Amino acid sequence: MKHNRNRIFDLYDNVTQNKTEIARIIFEEDPSICKDIETLRRNISYHINNRGLIDECERVGIDESQVKHYWYKGKHYSINVKGGSDFDSKDFIFDLVNEIKTWSPKYAKIARKNSTSEPHCLVFDPADIHIGKICSRFETGEEYNSQIAVQRVLSGLEGILSKSSPFNIDKIIFIAGNDILHTDNTKRTTTAGTPQDTDGMWYDNFIMAKKLLIDIIERLMSVADVEVVYNPSNHDYMSGFMLLQCIEAWFSKCKNVTFNNDMSHRKYTVYGNNLIGSTHMDGAKTQDLPLLMAHESGEWWHRCKNRYIYGHHIHHKTSKDIMSVCVETLRSPSGTDSWHHRNGYQHAPKAVEAFIHHRDFGQVARLTHLF
Numbered sequence: 564m565k566h567n568r569n570r571i572f573d574l575y576d577n578v579t580q581n582k583t584e585i586a587r588i589i590f591e592e593d594p595s596i597c598k599d600i601e602t603l604r605r606n607i608s609y610h611i612n613n614r615g616l617i618d619e620c621e622r623v624g625i626d627e628s629q630v631k632h633y634w635y636k637g638k639h640y641s642i643n644v645k646g647g648s649d650f651d652s653k654d655f656i657f658d659l660v661n662e663i664k665t666w667s668p669k670y671a672k673i674a675r676k677n678s679t680s681e682p683h684c685l686v687f688d689p690a691d692i693h694i695g696k697i698c699s700r701f702e703t704g705e706e707y708n709s710q711i712a713v714q715r716v717l718s719g720l721e722g723i724l725s726k727s728s729p730f731n732i733d734k735i736i737f738i739a740g741n742d743i744l745h746t747d748n749t750k751r752t753t754t755a756g757t758p759q760d761t762d763g764m765w766y767d768n769f770i771m772a773k774k775l776l777i778d779i780i781e782r783l784m785s786v787a788d789v790e791v792v793y794n795p796s797n798h799d800y801m802s803g804f805m806l807l808q809c810i811e812a813w814f815s816k817c818k819n820v821t822f823n824n825d826m827s828h829r830k831y832t833v834y835g836n837n838l839i840g841s842t843h844m845d846g847a848k849t850q851d852l853p854l855l856m857a858h859e860s861g862e863w864w865h866r867c868k869n870r871y872i873y874g875h876h877i878h879h880k881t882s883k884d885i886m887s888v889c890v891e892t893l894r895s896p897s898g899t900d901s902w903h904h905r906n907g908y909q910h911a912p913k914a915v916e917a918f919i920h921h922r923d924f925g926q927v928a929r930l931t932h933l934f
Contacts, residue, residue: 656808663812670817673784680731683927684834686918687723687783688738688841689716690875691895693798694772695745697762698898703909707898708762713775715896715934719915720779722932724786730919730928734834735789737780738841739807741875743772744799754800760900769802776810784819792823792830794875796843831860835922838867844874844892853888869925873918879911889926896934 620627634641698707745768747754751761762768783789793807804826811822823830829842829852840856847855852872857864864870870888878895893916899909912933919928 656805659805660808660812663809664815667813667815670784670814670819672818673788675733675787678731678733682733682835682922683730684734684736684837684920684922685723685727685730685732685787686736686738686839686873686920687720687779688873688875688893688917689719689779689896689915690738690893691742691878691897692716692772692775693742693745693895693897694775695759695761695763695765695768696897696900697760698900702901703899703904705898707900709768709771712897713771715913716775716915717778719896719932719934720782723915723917723930724782726930726932727917727919732787735783735787736832736834736839737783737789737791738794738873739776739791739810740794740796740803741843742796742798742803743776744768744802744806747799747802753798755797759798760902765802769806772806773809776806777813780810780814780820784817788819788821790821790823790832792832792841793825794830794841794843795826795828796876797845829855829859831856831863833863833867834920836867836869837920837922837925838863838870839920840870840872842872842874844876849874849883849890850885852890853885856888869920871918871920871926878908894931 616630617627619625620630692712694709694712696707696709696712698705700706746752746759746761746765749765750756750758751765752758763771780789780791791807791810793804796803799806807822807824811824814820814822823832828846829840831838831840833839838856838860840852840860842852852874853870856870856872868887872888872890874890874892875895877892878897880892880894882889882891884890894912894914896913896915898913903909914934915932917930918926919930921927
């Protein structure tokens with residue numbers, strides 16, 4: 564392979580855009596390592612970006628694949644290079660999601676019976692769950708932990724479905740994300756680095772959140788087809804995204820569930836004459852949301868006369884008509900931690916909420932499951 568490596572280095576030095584020729588050389592050497600374009604790209608990057616390390620390891624007889632970190636001794640600097648420099652988060656997510664898809668369960672497609680009743684959409688929106696938050700009754704007057712978080716959401720789900728039973732539900736929009744996880748790293752902080760009082764290890768909370776979302780979607784799809792809409796959020800900007808990618812991969816063989824899972828901070832979907840938006844609300848100002856909806860939702864804005872934006876983040880109820888758009892924030896099932904208690908941000912009702920939308924007449928009911 565040394566001869567071919569030198570040819571790759573020469574090509575890269577002289578014709579930096581000639582990646583096709585580089586790929587061909589690698590493929591000639593070992594076709595088995597180039598089963599897909601992602602593998603091919605990673606091999607090209609490895610040979611180009613690590614040429615100095617490769618040459619030195621060959622010179623002294625070291626297997627470069629076993630080198631995890633090394634010292635670079637230069638004229639002016641001595642640099643300790645630690646492993647992981649070639650880590651690519653996109654590659655990691657790509658590989659993880661594909662692996663889950665390979666082993667994801669096959670769900671039999673549920674055939675829905677036609678109903679003579681007027682159709683409605685259920686918007687199920689358990690806001691700001693904060694799995695991993697800890698609240699002490701001794702300090703704040705109430706208990707909250709990961710187990711309580713899961714129990715509240717599941718009991719709230721059953722309460723909402725019971726209250727929605729008089730309506731003919733032909734579609735469910737499940738708004739997910741919105742600080743489902745309380746922290747975003749091993750240091751027990753939010754994405755921005757704000758320290759949090761936490762319950763449990765980050766991996767336990769991730770697994771609990773994964774199981775909770777699977778349980779919710781499986782329960783909802785027993786009622787109607789489900790569209791999952793993901794809202795990125797400030798507590799778990801990274802881990803929340805990866806969680807929803809895993810959930811989408813889990814349901815990749817299910818025909819009754821669809822996902823709107825990109826990183827857009829404002830999502831829009833349509834049901835009949837309803838334009839339904841959602842956002843975490845830690846970014847754009849409330850008064851700007853209707854105009855943003857008009858710009859970002861394209862032709863849906865003109866086609867739909869009933870317009871709604873469901874927001875989160877503030878853990879209490881607000882509802883305001885801004886011109887033709889109703890902007891509404893939701894209550895949270897999560898408890899009051901030490902910081903919120905100290906600053907007096909508490910006593911808002913704890914709840915899981917949902918909304919019923921008529922295909923033509925818009926939002927006709929609010930459903931609330933209080934704790």
